[in-house]
Amino acid sequence: MSRPGGEARPWTSVVVHARTTTVRGIVRALRRTRLNLQHRLAILIDLVQRTRHRSALRDSATGGSTAMVIERGHPVPAAKVEGLLFDPHRRRLADDLVTALRSTGAEPTTRSVRWNQPITITVDRTDPDRVWTAVRSLTDRHPGLVVQRYDEELDRADEPGRTLAGFVLGPAIRTTLLPSRALSRPWPPGGELPAELTGPTWQLTGHAVDATTGRHLGEPAAVRIKITERVEEPEPELITEPIDVVYTWVDSADPAWQQQFAAARPGGRPTQAANVPARFQQYDELRYSLRSIAEFAPWARRIWIVTNGQVPHWYAGDHDRITIVSHAELWRGEPGLPTFNSQAIEACLHRIDGLAERFLYFNDDFFLGRPVAPETFYHGRTGRPIVFPSNQSVPPGPPEPRDLAPDASGKNNRMLIAAATGRMIDHKYLHVPQALSRSILTELESMFPAAFAQTRKATFRSLSDLAACSLHHGYALATGRAQTGRITQRYVDVESRACARDLADIARYRCYDAFCLNAIREDGDEQLIKDFLRRYFPVPAPWENDQDHERELAG
Structure with a gap:
């Protein structure tokens, strides 16, 4: 992709041009990218597949209502959709499939699954040709539909997803590293039933690309048909209680906030990046982070945005899922305001009136x-929070003036947990959404009221602070009320020279x-980051102002 003036977008991908004709030249180009082996392999596979199917990809890029997707090495069509969203796309496919199956006399049953897994539809054991006929009838409404045999015994559900999706305008490339043995090659539903689709379970994927951004949806935007005898299968263990989301946010471009910050900021050199302006730099992240909730976690009941009284300029107002909470509501008259200390704010989150027992904390x-x-x-069964420890530990010893703020608070947490449980927990945790329990945080404040109060008094991060989220995780692990888990995540330092490459990978x-x-200390490339976010999250959330979205598109 390129800008209107012809300037290449640095984040779109690391490109190895097909004109690099020799194997030695390709290997040399890949070495220069400084990517890991898997990413180099992905680029090489991408290049080979593009070369094999260059004419089909070129034809699909010239216009029309379909693009071309390469699925497991085979070119298949993909529908071009305006404002493509994951859940409405797959729900439409599932509903149409149920209707088509009923027209053949089958009695399909939709089974509950985890929200981020393909929908499963079970039909009584019947003639597969009749099911194939029902699937073929969907091709007009779903031009990107393909069918694959799915072997449940070969699917390792405990492994993170390995499907990689292409992100290019026009033709889309979907490359799979270490492809799952559970899926066969894709078959467009036309003609006779392919012999390779023998088996009790098929997977239907409605391939589609966003007409504006080229974003492609594969799994889990898929539906599975299980042709089997009617049996009572155990329902999966699912969370049914409400889960809220809490954000902390500040508008650093607000003149009133800037004046407060300048007045409160201590003189001299900032200490360990705790009160430098880059910590508050805005790239309109909140807007796009909320878009990620709207599309990828719509099961979240309510979203609370904790601010010092500011309201995002793009917020339409009075949406039943969004609530703005001021710092004053949480401090309840205690000293410490105004605050520029995120750890002080985190020490108040459990005080939000109406907050669910389980909530995710997002920066x-x-x-x-x-x-x-x-x-x-x-x-799913116990409802316990799942925490994600990193491979780093809190340094030994008590807090010292030279410590980074997270290390100082981590040391304080370690002492508090040891005092309460007799266990020494010094994990650091990944920079991902944090699963918290309101009752555990309330219990911790009742055990350590002075430490919580001292943290809330600190205008900027200080050596005496505790970190409420990490304290929650360590205490819950020590008392058997949380468990560790795995999450596929990426941390990007927007100040680093690798930022463009990291955004390209994502x-x-x-x-x-x-x-x-x-x-941490310096601002990133604002235009690079905003451009990336607009492309990754192009569809506005229902609580956004329409006029502001028009300005976003114009800008």
């Missing part, structure tokens, strides 16, 4: 990268449950 630079289920963050592969765009 405004956290984003969901693909559909996630509630069970990603809370255990946009190209779309294989991350969550990612974080973080700045």
Whole structure:
């Protein structure tokens, strides 16, 4: 892709041109990219597939209502859709499939599954040719439909998804690294039933690309048909209690906020990046992070945005799922305002009136990268929070002036947990949405009221702060009320020279449950980041102002 003036977008992908004709030249070009082996392999597969199917891809790029997707090495058509969204797209396919199956005399049953997994429709054991006839009848409404045999015994559900989705305008490339043995090659539903589709379960994928951005949806935007005898299958363990989302946010472009910050900021050199302006730099992240919730986690009941009284300029107002909460409501007359200390704000989140027992805490630079289920963050049977430890630990010893703010608060947390439980927990945790329990946070404040009060008094991060979220995780693990889990995530330092490459990976592969765009000391490339976010999350959320969205498109 390129800008209107012909300037290449640096984040679209790392490109190896087909004109690099020799194997030695291709290998040399891949070495220069400094990518890991899997990403180099993906680019090489991409190049080979593009070369094999160059004419089909070129023809699909010239216009029309379909594009071309390469699925497991085979070119298949994909519908071009305006404002493509994951859940409405697959729901439409599932509803049409149920209607078509009933027209053949079958009695389909839709089975509950985790929200980020393909919908499963079960039919009584019947003639597969009749089911094939029903599937063929969907081709007019779903021009990108393909069918694959699915072998459940070969599917390792405990492994993170390995499907990588292309991100190019016009023809889309869907490359799969280490492809799942559970799926056969794709078959467009036309003609006679292919012999390779023998088996009790088929997977239908309605391939589609966004007509504006070229974004492609594959799994889990799919539906599975299970042809079997009617048996009582155990329902999966699913979270049914409400889950809320809480954001902390500040508009650093607000003149009133800037004046307060300048007045409160201590003189001299900032200490360990705790109060430098880059910590508050805005790239309109909140807007796009909320779009990620709207598309990839619509099961979230309510979204609370904690601010110092500011309201995002793009917010339409009075939406039943969005509530703006001021710092004053949470401090309840206690000293400490105005605050520029995120740890002080986190020490108040459990005070939000009406907040659900289970809630996810997002910084405004956290984003969901693909559909996630509630069970990603809370255990389906016990409801316990799932926490995601990193491979780093809190340094030993008490807090010291030279410590980074997260290390100082981590040391304080470690001492508090040891005092309460006798266990020494020094995990750090990944920069991803944090699954929290309101009752556990309330219990912790009742155990350590002085530490919570001291943290709330600190205008900027200080050596005496605790980090409420990490304290929650460590205490819950120590008392058996949380468990560790895995999440596919990416952390991007927007100040680094690798930022453009990292954004290219995220946009190209779309294989991350969550990612974080973080700045510590310096600002990132604002235009690069905004351009990436607009392309990744092009569809406005229902609470956005229409006029502001028009200005976004114009800008």
